[in-house]
Amino acid sequence: MTAPGLTLFELAGANSELRFSPHCWKTRMALAHKGLEADRVPWRFVDKAKIAFSGQSLVPLLVHGDENISDSWRIALYLEKSFSARPSLFGASSAIPVAHFVNTWADATLLPAIARVILLDIYNCVDAGDRSYLRSSREKYFGMSLEAVVADQPAHLSAFRTALQPLRRMLKKQDFICGEVPAYADYCVFGMFMWARCCSTIELLEDDDTVLPWRERLLDSFGRLARSAPSRQYPDGRPLMTEEGTVGAPNSALSVTSGLDRN
Numbered sequence: 001m002t003a004p005g006l007t008l009f010e011l012a013g014a015n016s017e018l019r020f021s022p023h024c025w026k027t028r029m030a031l032a033h034k035g036l037e038a039d040r041v042p043w044r045f046v047d048k049a050k051i052a053f054s055g056q057s058l059v060p061l062l063v064h065g066d067e068n069i070s071d072s073w074r075i076a077l078y079l080e081k082s083f084s085a086r087p088s089l090f091g092a093s094s095a096i097p098v099a100h101f102v103n104t105w106a107d108a109t110l111l112p113a114i115a116r117v118i119l120l121d122i123y124n125c126v127d128a129g130d131r132s133y134l135r136s137s138r139e140k141y142f143g144m145s146l147e148a149v150v151a152d153q154p155a156h157l158s159a160f161r162t163a164l165q166p167l168r169r170m171l172k173k174q175d176f177i178c179g180e181v182p183a184y185a186d187y188c189v190f191g192m193f194m195w196a197r198c199c200s201t202i203e204l205l206e207d208d209d210t211v212l213p214w215r216e217r218l219l220d221s222f223g224r225l226a227r228s229a230p231s232r233q234y235p236d237g238r239p240l241m242t243e244e245g246t247v248g249a250p251n252s253a254l255s256v257t258s259g260l261d262r263n
């Protein structure tokens with residue numbers, strides 16, 4: 001269902017079909033959960049003027065009629081309230097603070113851990129016009145060059161996997177963070193994995209990780225919405241074959257494949 005006037009501004013890569021923001025993915029999944037479709041507008045880092053009407057400078061930005069809602073968490077709350085007759089993103093209202101904790105854990109722990117693995121891949125995904133902004137803003141944040149941030153990639157990957165331990169233990173006992181069916185807390189964490197999948201050929205999970213079947217289930221949910229989204233990474237984690245037929249190494253020149261071409 002396309003709700004009247006529902007428009008989502010999403011961060012896009014050099015290929016405008018590559019929508020890689022972890023926070024925008026939370027919103028994509030939330031909309032799908034509610035059975036809603038939005039007009040999805042590609043947005044780039046340097047396009048600040050295009051969303052200035054919202055009084056802030058970040059995406060996701062959801063426009064619904066006269067309402068401008070930014071911040072993925074606030075968008076989730078807005079969707080829950082505005083489309084209350086549709087499947088709940090949280091279940092009982094008492095579950096909202098717990099989902100908020102999961103969102104905060106994903107943003108504060110998982111996001112920086114993944115950034116230390118894929119930051120240079122992200123740089124290679126963004127549009128040429130976005131590169132100097134991305135480099136300078138992220139180098140300022142990390143206090144070092146992008147190359148230095150990802151220099152010890154194996155150690156950063158290992159640190160990320162260690163950070164997943166609470167999730168790993170939980171998913172030994174249940175299919176989703178929210179129980180038998182997925183809901184918003186799942187999407188908060190899944191958005192982080194979509195970020196990596198979209199931008200990088202690096203496989204974040206080991207083959208026997210119990211987080212992996214959870215990620216697979218979410219890739220397949222809502223008619224394979226996430227699996228079929230353009231990305232750099234095959235679902236099984238194998239490296240991308242470039243147009244030349246060679247194996248694309250992480251950080252190599254970007255060729256975006258549509259997931260529709262893959263299994």
Ligand SMILES: N[C@@H](CCC(=O)N[C@@H](CS)C(=O)NCC(=O)O)C(=O)O
Nearest residue numbers: 011021022023058059060071072073
């Ligand atoms: N807490 C916000 C974070 C939004 C955010 O940081 N969005 C990034 C894209 S992933 C952005 O718009 N960055 C623009 C910039 O860095 O200038 C949310 O959950 O939506």
